[in-house]
Amino acid sequence: MSIWEALAVFAAGTAAGTINTIVGSGTLITFPVLLATGLPPVTATVSNALGLIPGSISGAIGYRDELTGQRRRIIRLGLAALVGGLGGAMLLLLLPSTAFETVVPVLVALALVLVILQPRISDAVQRRRERNGATDPHPDGGPLLLTTVMLASVYGGYFTAAQGIIYLSLMGMLLNDSLQRLNATKNVLAAIVNATAALFFLFVAHFDWTAVLLIAVGSAIGGQIGAKVGRRLSPVVMRTVIVIVGTVAIVQLTLR
Template sequence: MALSIWESLAVFAAGIGAGTINTIVGSGTLITFPVLLSTGLPPVTATVSNALGLIPGSVSGAIGYRAELKGQRPLVLRLGAIAATGGLCGAVLLLTLPATAFETIVPVLVALALVLVVLQPRISARVQRRRERKGTVARAHGGPVLLGGILLASVYGGYFTAAQGIIYLSLMGMLLTDSLQRLNAVKNVLAAIVNTIAALFFLFVAHFDWTAVVLIAVGSAIGGQIGAKVGRRLPPFALRIFIVVVGSFAIVQLLLR
């Protein structure tokens, strides 16, 4: 399907916005997906085209956060392998389940993730005090609970991607002891892995629109760099506020779909 010049500009601009938002927190799909639908693309074709187009943005954002990734290779490798598995499963589900399969549960998951992001400092402090009383230490990779949570979040990410970054951040914030900015860097890598795995699968089995893919790809790559520059300068409190604002908007958008 040929896009008009105005539709092309809208998709390109949406790509920039999505790349920026995804790098800082996530939910950029809630910008690109409605724009793609407005051009006349069917929902599944729009989802597949969006997943392909957002890969450069995810990679760009991860590169922008490379300083915060130092020393995190073991964690990234472990969680990355789980994310890749989940992303592939989600991509398969997209082509086999009805389009409404996740519509009911996703807003609830995002709302729960936002609550965890807000309460994370207090909960982490209590957990740390309990560990000190018992003489135990936190597991370096979060343990089976984090691995299971990342797997499920990645299945969802391979299916739709909207707000998966918020879920990643809430899980890691609860179960790891690192700073929010360093966890955000890991989140960007996991998102890049899920998008890439799902997109590679879609390349062989699903229909997509190459024009939309290219426009979103270029836009999201630019947005990834913008998001990294902005996001890395935000103090933890401001970053949490931004996450809550974007996440709340995401919930409204998901409920109205």
């Protein structure tokens, strides 16, 4: 890897760490750069997963205030993310690299629709509960959220691109909480999935240590930048950012 390639990977890692903390889809920045340096697709995917761990942890630390009071929720969803992430990592080594190419843009598009409609749907659900005098039977999302988070984590362990958008759409639909607090939870789930997949890859897959270290340092810096920026965004602005990033992700995934 030349010095210019190394600088490009580091810059991509910083950008990915920043955007992952705010919304997700940072892999769409790092993955093409790693491919451009000559790494094979699976090696690039594995190296990217390893390198993004510090960024996910850094972003979660940056959102630590929003994590207050979410311990039970994070434990439940974190266990589902761990199982799903491990399953996705295994699939990466078993399935052809093109296995998810058709379904991923559809998943991201559906997630964006849910993100856009989430305020109206949540308001309708809340009004219905008030009319019926009922309380939320599943304050942590119940079995449905656990199952869908695990499935989203399978995808995250396989490729990671746009998994944050999928997490936010699922939690936004099934949890009655602010978007910033859900984003904090998303960062923790992404860290769990990346760490689980990475530990698996350490023993069974080939990766490039130079790329891993460059992305790791860059993403850790980016995680702090993303937390400072993301925590200041209003729900409307943040939702707009999610839709813009998700739309770019769909275009890139479709054309790739």
